[in-house]
Amino acid sequence: MKLHLKKTGLLIAGLTMGSQLMAQTTDSTKNYVQPFAGGSPFRTWSVGLQAGMSSINTLFQDKTDYVTANEKLMYGGYIKKQLLHGLGVQASFMRGHLQGSGPRDASYPIQRFDTEIKYAVDLQAVITLANINWRSQQSFIQPYISFGAGNMNFASTLYANNGTTSSVGNTRQWYIPVGTGFKFNLGPVVNLDLGYQVNFVNGDNLDQYYRGDKRDKYGMAHAGLEFVLGKSSKPQLAAHNPVASMRYEYLMEQRRLQGEIDAQKADNRRLRSDLDATNANIARLTTDSDGDGVVDISDKCPNTPAGTKVDGSGCPLPAPVTPVRVVVTEEDRRVVREAIKNLEFEFGKATIREKSFPSLQRVAKILVDKNFSLKLAGHTDNVGSAEANMKLSKDRAESVKAYLVEQGANPSRIEAVGYGKNQPIASNKTEAGRQKNRRVEFTLY
Template sequence: MKSNLKKASLLLTGLLVGGQLFAQTADTTKASTDYVKPFSSDDAFRTWSIGVSGGVLTPYTIFGSNRKQDFVHPKAQLGYGAYIKKQITPAVGIQADFLGGKLQADNSQLNEFGSTYDSYSTKLHYALSLSANVTVGNISWHDNKSAIQPYFTAGVGTMHYTPVLTTGATSVNFKNVDNGSINEMYLPVGVGVKFNIAKGINLDLGYQVNFVYADNVDGFNYGSNNDRFSYAHAGLEFALGKKSKPQMSVHNPVSSMRTEYLLENQNTKNQLQSEIDAQKAANDQLKADLATTNANLAKFTTDSDGDGVPDFYDKCPNTPAGTKVDGSGCPLPVAKDVKVYVTEEDRKVVKEAIRNLEFDFGKATIRAHSYASLNRVADLLVAKNFSLKLAGHTDNVGSNDANLRLSKERAEAIKSYLVSKGANASRIEATGYGETQPIASNKTAKGRQQNRRVEFTLF
């Protein structure tokens, strides 16, 4: 165990020291390749990433004394993990983790019966958790970009595992049901550091302590403390999305603000000079255009016959005064008035349509036997180009608003039907008067029936 921890410590120290050689990118006058306009939306970044890791799983942790744990000689075993992360801000992300592997230790404490176990071995089938990941090294006021990002995580999850206890040559499951498997909640807490080894690819070195909400991970209860175990790992993180976009978790927004300031300053100078040069050229062109315009203005404004069309465009010069002309200066044709009269036969067609008109009760739906007489009204409107006013009325049953709406809808229904048969919609007016204009008493059924009507006025 001590040998494995020593090797892991030497590896971590070497990477940290070596990483300092490229930890900070020198400040240059050129815009960073990770430049993003300040206050841009998340679409400008790669915010999703996945990671894989492998490392050491052990009951040993940096918290508390190992002598007080259920087994006093922890072993190091292989662990493996993966995660998917969504970066919310440059500093905060939400991470879903998977962890698997094996836990092992020797020499248990004395139990209440004065006996011990030689060892235990627990298969960690899976540990699934949701954690907050906080990056603390990506915002710098000194350098364009940091190549190292320290972070810490904390979350909550559930784990599924099978403890096996061994005494001599005998091994037994701690639990006798469900094939010895157990499900418990746990709290993962970790720290680590990421090295940017390529754009969108990070080396991830971390250490995580997992606090289990139970004392059965090793299959043995001793003392009053719940079990815990650690996972020291190395892995790779891969940013998802377009390679042209920077990864949000390693992006330094301060550098983008500085770059934006420099670009805006230079762009302002260039823009001002361009505007000055353009204005000088525009003034010279205006002088030339003004001279040409003054020379040609007379022929474009002279109107000898006073018809409102300049001689340059007038195709009919010398038009008599007061004559209405078109755009080319030629007289407009005189329209002849054609009078169309409403005959008694026309009125009979309309009266028949009124007499045969029926709607579904309380609705604006025209009943089918009314179609024939309405068709003759439509033919009349098309043939003689008459205008028609439709006035809808109701009795006083119901509210004023409902009756007004129903009378309007019925008049509009007739208009829509006539238009569908070819009548000119602009020559049909549909109005609803509700119960305001009765022609009979609303106190009798016959009177109310007479008041429920649609009047046709042909003109």
């Protein structure tokens, strides 16, 4: 008895605490639903699983038929439809055992009973309490009460003082369930259900002990999980706070109006700034601070000295530059002719012989000192294919260019081309004529 009262006291304390918390939640607006919104913005269907301990002792304590209540396991489930924020309809199913010993009348021959509740099905109204909180959109704890009607089927086994047993077969009886408890929202889909329910049986045969016209009853403390069906993006109707949604709507409208006022003030400040800038620009249209004939708004070079000639943007005009004329002297031509005369290659190759280096070095010095441009034109005789001669003439001109660049000449001022056997200066019928046709011509400019 003391153990049962201690459990009952803890349950009442927990329920009182849940009522005082008034469903504390975070201020997240992810579960916000606009007031009077149409359609189906909520999740209203859920299923639950429960398990707990049954006892012939209840909160409505009086003298039971048996002195000692032996708590036994009961379990079951339910399906629930939430109709309103504070009202739902729940269809439940439970089964388990009840047990008691020590008859209150010492002369009663039965020492102990064990009743198997094969099923207990009922339909209950579930009223959710304290789901209105001005600071929260979604409740975290929802206290509730429930009541309804149901029908059960049970069978009892009686244990006599002399050691014999007897059984009473299937018995059906109506009962009235009355419950209370609270649910914790563990997540968008799962709730923890803690509660206590007393079932008032319409008869005195649950324990097969008849004492006058007294009806039996039993209680069950349970814990379970409730799974809310539907899209997790939608809030639970039972946990939703309609008053907080209306308050949030009011605050959002207030913020929107304040935002419009702040935006209008910012526009006024911007218009004032634009007007001041426009007045300043108008003043600059006629101001020429440095007196160069270009107004300040277009003057990219302000504060030019008096008398300085400027362009249309107010910047000083550049001083005229006298071009330097480059003249090719007769000495320069002589150096080039000597280089052409002394230029020799390895037979059939583009490799320059060392005896040609000194005269080529003098040509390179002219190119460096006077920044002349030079065209190198390679030629061959008619011995061999046209394709081979064209390649050899080009390679020899490039070889001369490469050597001059090594000596410091500017490569961008040297052009190397090959003409093959297409431009002979002598007859290719004699060895002397072919020798003259194998050449690289230098054109200095």
